[in-house]
Amino acid sequence: MRRFVLIAIPYVWLLALFLVPFAIVLKIALSDAAIARPPYFPQFDWAEGIAAFIAELDFENFVWLTEDDLYWKAYLSSLKIAVISTFFTLLAGYPIAYGMARAPEEWRPSLMMLVILPFWTSFLIRVYAWMGILSNEGFLNQFLMWIGVISEPLTILNTNSAVYIGIVYTYLPFMILPVYSALERLDGSLIEAAEDLGCSRLTAFWLVTIPLSKTGIIAGSFLVFIPVLGEFVIPSLLGGSDTLMIGKVLWEEFFSNRDWPVASAVAVVLLLLLVIPIVLFQRNQQKQQEAEQ
Amino acid sequence: MNRMSWFNAVSLTLGFAFLYIPMVILVIFSFNESKLVTVWAGFSTKWYVELLQNEAFLNAAWVTIKVAVFSSTMATVLGTIAAYVLVRGGRFMGRTLFSGMIYAPLVMPEVITGLSLLLLFIGIGLDRGVFTIVLAHTxxxxxxxxxxxxxxxxxxxxxxxxxxxxxxxxxxxxxxxVTLPIIAPAVISGWLLAFTLSLDDLVIASFTSGPSATTLPIKIFSAVRLGVSPEINALSTIMISIVTVGVITASLVTKHQVARQKREEQAAERA
Incomplete structure (x- = not known):
């Protein structure tokens, strides 16, 4: 009996506040846009039964999503931004993780803390910090003009470049930590062996270090890619009006246009888009766990 | 390896410079005399004074702390029970669904979590305010x-x-x-994580809050949308210092505890 109560408490909580809300999103996404004009109050008439529910289904909102090319563009551009920024995060994060794994052992805990500290700091503040750096009269332009690289300030804030910089900056710890933990376990004698057998340092790195840190690279890439796909804060603060990301579209559809059925349909499609990377990520983690055992 | 190669030294220096310079600039310019955030005009603490007189910010900070304390405490109790049930509960009906519901929110985009909870609250006619944010964060x-x-x-x-x-x-x-004292460090770090997640959250709070409850991130976001302001820099500096002190203290305490545990184990072995 006690066991039943113990299981029931978190179970019921999650059913009520995670699964049911999600079912409502699905229902509204499938309901008629015309009656659903704001404010939309979902009707819970379970009594009607499932047959009536199915009869009511209406894919109009999804059809509409495919017809309006704003949504296509937003999905494609989210994917593009997520792929490119994951790549740059890897490019920036790998050398840092590598340097940490090769640092003297007594330094490593402090270096780890330096990576984790920004993670505990407010996300919003870290994005805000870049607004002052990237603006036209910001520090980056002041610095570049001072060293004489440019004579006119560059427009970076409110463009996609600012979004990339912001994403790389805020998600860097998510990349560094898994790559570092893979590199730290790497047996240094393997690289020595490769070098003894005639590999140059670069070939040894390419043929030994990279393949052995593959699990870390994959885990880090997913940890960056998955949340970036639904990102809202970075594109809305650093991006411009032409920065299309699906998280931002959903927000505006909901708060500015007050079109709830379409916002819900956008949410459902975003989730479908996320299923593939999430399943792949799960697989990778499982494989890694099995390899460790 | 005792000596670092120049490549590693350079990549670490550049990497940490990239991670920390933006925050250092933010902190420095919170002490700027001028209203312009990018031009230095002399040292001043007037933005802190103005911040402390800004009632809207103080109210928002109070709401945020209330929400974070309540939601992280409830989340710790519920999360610990959920973990115990998952690990020790054996087989029960719907276990797969249960573990799915535990892991799914971790990868769910915040905009979707926020939207779905808002639709629920409206559906059951719950007035949005502090209570609904607490429910969502929990x-x-x-x-x-x-x-x-x-x-x-x-x-x-x-x-x-x-x-x-x-x-x-x-x-x-x-x-x-027996169990609770052993898992206590994990429970405490879980609480801290829940607390910072709640403090930090903008998206879910925006969806689930009503006009009566504005949290600090919502306030910051609406101020920042209009551009940079030295008051926000001052606020950020305060938040960064609290986090830094907290994280360093926590790591020193853990280090101390680990050292003590080691000493005790060695003493036990000798005896």
Missing amino acids: TFAMCYVSVVVSSRLVTFDRSLEEAALDLGCSPAEAFRL
Whole structure:
């Protein structure tokens, strides 16, 4: 009996506040846009039964999503931004993780803390910090003009470049930590062996270090890619009006246009888009766990 | 390896410069005399004074702290129970669904979590305010807590619990006297994680809050949308210092505890 109560408490909580809300999103996404004009109050008439529910289904909102090319563009551009920024995060994060794994052992805990500290700091503040750096009269332009690289300030804030910089900056710890933990376990004698057998340092790195840190690279890439796909804060603060990301579209559809059925349909499609990377990520983690055992 | 190669030294220096320079600039310019955030005009603490007189910010900070304390405490209780049920509960009906519901919120985009909870609250006619934000934060934070706690539960030696049961403890006593003290560090770090997640959250809070409850991130976001302002820099500096002090203290305490544990173990071995 006690066991039943113990299981029931978190179970019921999650059913009520995670699964049911999600079912409502699905229902509204499938309901008629015309009656659903704001404010939309979902009707819970379970009594009607499932047959009536199915009869009511209406894919109009999804059809509409495919017809309006704003949504296509937003999905494609989210994917593009997520792929490119994951790549740059890897490019920036790998050398840092590598340097940490090769640092003297007594330094490593402090270096780890330096990576984790920004993670505990407010996300919003870290994005805000870049607004002052990237603006036209910001520090980056002041610095570049001072060293004489440019004579006119560059427009970076409110463009996609600012979004990339912001994403790389805020998600860097998510990349560094898994790559570092893979590199730290790497047996240094393997690289020595490769070098003894005639590999140059670069070939040894390419043929030994990279393949052995593959699990870390994959885990880090997913940890960056998955949340970036639904990102809202970075594109809305650093991006411009032409920065299309699906998280931002959903927000505006909901708060500015007050079109709830379409916002819900956008949410459902975003989730479908996320299923593939999430399943792949799960697989990778499982494989890694099995390899460790 | 004792000496670092120049490549590693350079990549570490550049990497940490990239991570920290933006925050250092932010902190420095919170002490700027001028209203312009990018031109230095002399040292001043007037933005801090203005911030402390700004009632809207103070109210928002108070709401945020209230929400964070309540939601992280509830999330810790629920998350710990969920972790215990997942690791020790054995098989029960719908276990797969349960573990799915624990892991799904971790990867769910915040805009979707926020939207779905808002639609629920409107559907059942709940007025949006502090209470609904607490409910929303508890729900997503409990999943993080349960992941942290269950990773500790998996590694801990079950025979200790069994010994307590054999020696006449009731299951509740065994949990309180044996299990809880052992998993306590994980429970505490789960609480801290839940607390910072709640402090930091903008998206879910925006969806689930009403006009009566504005949290600090919502306030910051609406101020920042209009551009940079030295008051926000001052506020950021305060938040960054609190986090820095907190994280450093926590790591020193853990270090101290680990050292003490080692000493005790060595003493036990000698005896």
